[in-house]
Amino acid sequence: MRIVIKMKTTANSAPRGASKPPGRALLQAQISRLGLKHSRQRDLVADVFFAMGGHVSVEQLVAAARRNDPRVSVATVYRTMKLLADCGLAFSRQFDGTQTRYEPAAGRPHHDHLICTGCGTIAEFAEERIETLQSRVAATHGFQVETHKLEIYGRCADCRRGKGPEARP
């Protein structure tokens, strides 16, 4: 089953003129803390990432970053995203098993995902009772929960009402 992910929150990655980049500041803090060095492309990748909203692939990040600086390498994007993930500023997800996707983690509450198998739209939801039941199940098995992943695949409202799997990968 190949899932084509389409961003519903079609965020434009273009750097808004004078808008402040909060994600960049968070990354900068981690960089200082770890004794690493600041760099132009790390800022760029962070800006682009936090501007895009969520569930973005590395491919999308590279494309977006290159709109600002055509010479950023995929390696740098991979390295920067890994840094962000290691710092707890981004979560990495693999919805379809092939590409890794990232979403901002800064101060966002926990949530799980609904993924449309028709158009690839990803919706988020939080259900406290499910979390509770998960902990209970884990306890029953003697497990201490660290993380969990809950993904519900199905057809979204739009795709159900007539619109067949539209051609827009």
Next chain:
Amino acid sequence: MRIVIKMKTTANSAPRGASKPPGRALLQAQISRLGLKHSRQRDLVADVFFAMGGHVSVEQLVAAARRNDPRVSVATVYRTMKLLADCGLAFSRQFDGTQTRYEPAAGRPHHDHLICTGCGTIAEFAEERIETLQSRVAATHGFQVETHKLEIYGRCADCRRGKGPEARP
């Protein structure tokens, strides 16, 4: 529907003394239904797969199959597992995002997974109330559920009581 079980008296891969291979028969039925051709290595892969229990990687399947016939190719194992999955006889899972793992689907009830981040042990569980809540959440968002994936990661009882992350891939 008539199911023809052809038992070869040659190399028997089943560990259980004289037990017959039900999985092989199921595969054979699908092969006939689809107008495909029977083959020795498909039987072998099916036998090995259904004998291994579940959550097996292709790598493990290849190794197990080659104990019976050293010349089975990875390509054939991949192709056979994909056939089994397409026929509904196996589920493919990607717990870690890298390797695909398979588990038998024949007549087994739905379940989700608890995965130990220490030793890699995978336990199964079923919690009806979680399923119910999932459907409800999906309905709220206008989704029609097709499948879902729930994985709880944590430390199993064994790993929690002192035993450090032992090497048991």
Next chain:
DNA sequence: ATTTATGCAAAGAATTTGCATTGTA
């Protein structure tokens, strides 16, 4: 005899890594 399956190796796709060079502090 016809058509499918296999095996091998090459091809792909996603991600990582070695290393010379550039950039930062």
Next chain:
DNA sequence: TACAATGCAAATTCTTTGCATAAAT
């Protein structure tokens, strides 16, 4: 000036595929 970061290409890992040959119906 040191040392980390970048870019590029080669290397890795998992999986798929093209093609000649073997096997099944």
